[in-house]
Amino acid sequence: MTKFHRTYTTKANFMLHGGDYNPDQWLDRTDILADDIKLMKFAHTNTFSVGIFAWAALEPEEGVYNFEWLDKIFDDIYGIGGRVILATPSGARPAWMSQKYPEVLRVNTARVKQLHGARHNHCFTSPIYREKTQKINRLLAERYGQHPALLMWHISNEYGGECHCHLCQEAFRNWLKEKYPDLKSLNHAWWGPFWSHTVTDWSQIESPSPIGENTVNGLNLDWRRFVTDQTIDFFENEIIPIKEVTPEIPVSTNFMADTHELIPFQALDYSKFAKHLDVISWDAYPAWHNNWESTADLAMRVGFIDDLYRSLKQQPFILMESTPSLVNWHQVNKAKRPGMHLLSSMQMVAHGSDSIMYFQWRKSRGSAEKFHGAVVDHDNSLDNRVFQEVAKLGGILEKISDVVGTNRPSDVAILYDWESNWALNDASGFGLKTKRYPQTLQTHYRTFWEMDIPVDVITKDQDFTSYKLLIVPMLYLVSEETISRLKTYVASGGTLVMTYISGIVNEHDLTYLGGWHKDLQEIFGMIPVETDTLYPNDRNAVNFNGKSYELKDYATVIQLNAAKTEAHYVQDFYANTPAVTSNVFQKGKTYYIGARLEDDFHREFYSGLINELAIKPAASVKHGKGVSVQVRQSPECDYIFIMNFTEEDQTVVLESAVKDMVTGEQLSGDVVLEKYQVRIVEKEKC
Ligand code: GLA
Numbered sequence: 001m002t003k004f005h006r007t008y009t010t011k012a013n014f015m016l017h018g019g020d021y022n023p024d025q026w027l028d029r030t031d032i033l034a035d036d037i038k039l040m041k042f043a044h045t046n047t048f049s050v051g052i053f054a055w056a057a058l059e060p061e062e063g064v065y066n067f068e069w070l071d072k073i074f075d076d077i078y079g080i081g082g083r084v085i086l087a088t089p090s091g092a093r094p095a096w097m098s099q100k101y102p103e104v105l106r107v108n109t110a111r112v113k114q115l116h117g118a119r120h121n122h123c124f125t126s127p128i129y130r131e132k133t134q135k136i137n138r139l140l141a142e143r144y145g146q147h148p149a150l151l152m153w154h155i156s157n158e159y160g161g162e163c164h165c166h167l168c169q170e171a172f173r174n175w176l177k178e179k180y181p182d183l184k185s186l187n188h189a190w191w192g193p194f195w196s197h198t199v200t201d202w203s204q205i206e207s208p209s210p211i212g213e214n215t216v217n218g219l220n221l222d223w224r225r226f227v228t229d230q231t232i233d234f235f236e237n238e239i240i241p242i243k244e245v246t247p248e249i250p251v252s253t254n255f256m257a258d259t260h261e262l263i264p265f266q267a268l269d270y271s272k273f274a275k276h277l278d279v280i281s282w283d284a285y286p287a288w289h290n291n292w293e294s295t296a297d298l299a300m301r302v303g304f305i306d307d308l309y310r311s312l313k314q315q316p317f318i319l320m321e322s323t324p325s326l327v328n329w330h331q332v333n334k335a336k337r338p339g340m341h342l343l344s345s346m347q348m349v350a351h352g353s354d355s356i357m358y359f360q361w362r363k364s365r366g367s368a369e370k371f372h373g374a375v376v377d378h379d380n381s382l383d384n385r386v387f388q389e390v391a392k393l394g395g396i397l398e399k400i401s402d403v404v405g406t407n408r409p410s411d412v413a414i415l416y417d418w419e420s421n422w423a424l425n426d427a428s429g430f431g432l433k434t435k436r437y438p439q440t441l442q443t444h445y446r447t448f449w450e451m452d453i454p455v456d457v458i459t460k461d462q463d464f465t466s467y468k469l470l471i472v473p474m475l476y477l478v479s480e481e482t483i484s485r486l487k488t489y490v491a492s493g494g495t496l497v498m499t500y501i502s503g504i505v506n507e508h509d510l511t512y513l514g515g516w517h518k519d520l521q522e523i524f525g526m527i528p529v530e531t532d533t534l535y536p537n538d539r540n541a542v543n544f545n546g547k548s549y550e551l552k553d554y555a556t557v558i559q560l561n562a563a564k565t566e567a568h569y570v571q572d573f574y575a576n577t578p579a580v581t582s583n584v585f586q587k588g589k590t591y592y593i594g595a596r597l598e599d600d601f602h603r604e605f606y607s608g609l610i611n612e613l614a615i616k617p618a619a620s621v622k623h624g625k626g627v628s629v630q631v632r633q634s635p636e637c638d639y640i641f642i643m644n645f646t647e648e649d650q651t652v653v654l655e656s657a658v659k660d661m662v663t664g665e666q667l668s669g670d671v672v673l674e675k676y677q678v679r680i681v682e683k684e685k686c
């Protein structure tokens with residue numbers, strides 16, 4: 001359970017509102033730059049991320065610098081009471097650099113060296129790129145470190161991707177040498193004798209490639225770990241001068257998510273990266289009003305990922321980018337309908353954001369993102385619908401600044417693990433398209449979201465002991481260390497839920513021998529003896545509490561020891577055998593869900609646990625489907641966000657009197673929320 005204290009992640013005690021500002025695209029239009037400063041006030045914006053892709057403007061020729069334009073931007077923003085989040089420019093580099101130092105260019109998996117172009121594509125090992133990055137970062141820190149507008153550092157942009165050049169190969173081999181004492185242990189971990197893949201010299205090791213080695217699971221897993229570590233190493237190199245010159249200014253880098261299903265960014269293990277950051281920030285681009293799911297379904301997925309990114313540091317996060325209207329890179333780029341911008345932004349705040357920031361402040365006139373939504377459109381008009389919605393939101397953010405720094409205590413945690421997902425996806429087995437680990441976690445999260453019960457989505461090295469209920473779906477890869485921590489958690493009174501395809505391999509992706517790990521056998525009182533994988537159209541069912549629930553994709557055949565059967569299978573060769581089991585272990589209890597079951601099963605199953613463990617929603621507001629109530633709490637007050645994610649009016653019933661933080665009205669009893677309406681109310685605890 002997170003505490004009630006406030007954590008100001010930046011020095012600001014107000015909600016940050018603003019976004020990426022790219023004046024370097026407009027340096028020949030001083031009229032436009034002057035308009036920007038005027039419009040920023042009208043938009044009720046206060047914070048701007050500057051310089052993200054400005055390297056060519058800052059250092060037009062090697063060693064020739066031009067900071068004057070940025071000096072003026074800093075002063076102008078500060079002049080209207082604004083703040084700057086200053087970016088390091090490593091996300092894109094000037095052409096002169098690629099031309100003069102080709103080692104900064106990436107080599108792809110097929111060992112093809114890339115040409116200069118686009119962005120986010122530097123070699124993360126190149127000593128020259130590291131040196132150049134440090135140099136410009138030091139100059140930025142020295143020049144702006146004492147500027148009163150400087151609020152935070154935005155290191156690079158959306159780190160991702162990988163490089164396979166000879167420098168990276170060497171770095172990978174050195175990383176492996178640190179990890180494994182000798183080749184014998186490496187060969188054991190990678191199960192080398194299989195297909196004669198035993199390595200007899202470190203120099204034989206190459207990163208995975210479609211034209212080379214791509215079947216050794218242990219190698220693939222270690223490569224993914226290396227990519228995370230090398231990216232973090234690059235980041236650490238970037239911040240050396242920054243921490244030296246401006247130790248008091250917090251550092252962040254913007255994390256990402258997949259847009260279609262809002263699953264966490266897959267290529268980097270953010271649970272490791274988070275430890276190197278002062279503040280978590282992320283870029284959220286949900287496809288609102290899409291044609292494949294309801295608004296409420298999408299809102300649930302957004303809630304899940306917000307709860308993950310907030311839980312990475314158990315403190316508020318910064319929404320670094322979002323769009324006020326539409327993006328330009330979906331298949332169809334639909335505008336947010338009136339009201340959706342306010343609603344979707346407030347959901348971010350409700351789940352822990354202390355900001356609403358955009359990409360970008362002003363729409364570019366040319367090149368790749370000229371049709372991406374922005375606060376200021378090509379019309380340069382404050383009468384623009386989008387501009388007006390942004391300004392309205394800004395006014396509201398000013399009224400809810402008391403929320404800044406508050407958190408969301410939770411009795412329930414769901415465990416998400418990047419490494420396990422990599423290993424599971426790389427495993428040839430099960431159903432190749434039906435594994436869907438992050439999406440499976442979302443389905444477990446759904447019941448809690450629908451019941452307004454706060455959830456932390458935590459990672460394996462975080463503390464488990466403060467949660468009444470810990471849910472660990474599909475944890476395919478799990479180390480002995482984590483198993484032992486799970487055991488301690490249950491022994492000391494925790495309730496643990498695990499599912500099919502859990503505890504299969506250790507941290508080297510080597511399967512556990514002897515059925516299942518003996519500690520898991522002990523705490524669950526059963527052994528999963530077979531995992532049956534079904535074709536996508538196959539259906540079976542389980543019988544639970546006298547009702548039948550649909551099953552698809554996966555079913556585990558269970559050998560019962562001390563455990564009790566909670567549900568059994570209805571059909572197939574395992575009909576009438578246990579599908580869901582429970583077991584009392586020392587002071588705690590465990591549940592094993594052997595099959596992939598429909599949402600109604602989760603509703604029924606988790607409602608039982610919620611009652612048994614006396615887990616409560618953070619606010620008592622009665623409502624129908626599609627309304628979400630999320631709460632942030634300070635020692636003095638509960639800040640309650642009541643959000644209508646449906647296209648109809650919804651009546652909610654407030655069980656105690658509260659004050660609307662925006663209108664000042666006292667509210668109680670029945671309140672009607674229009675389509676997409678949100679109300680933010682406060683309830684004093686005294
Ligand atoms: C082929 C190969 C075997 C094995 C099996 C797996 O038959 O010869 O080595 O890979 O496929 O089905």
Ligand code: GLA
Nearest residue numbers: 157158283285321327359372
């Ligand atoms: C990412 C990038 C931005 C911009 C937006 C567009 O989040 O960080 O520079 O390209 O996408 O949605």
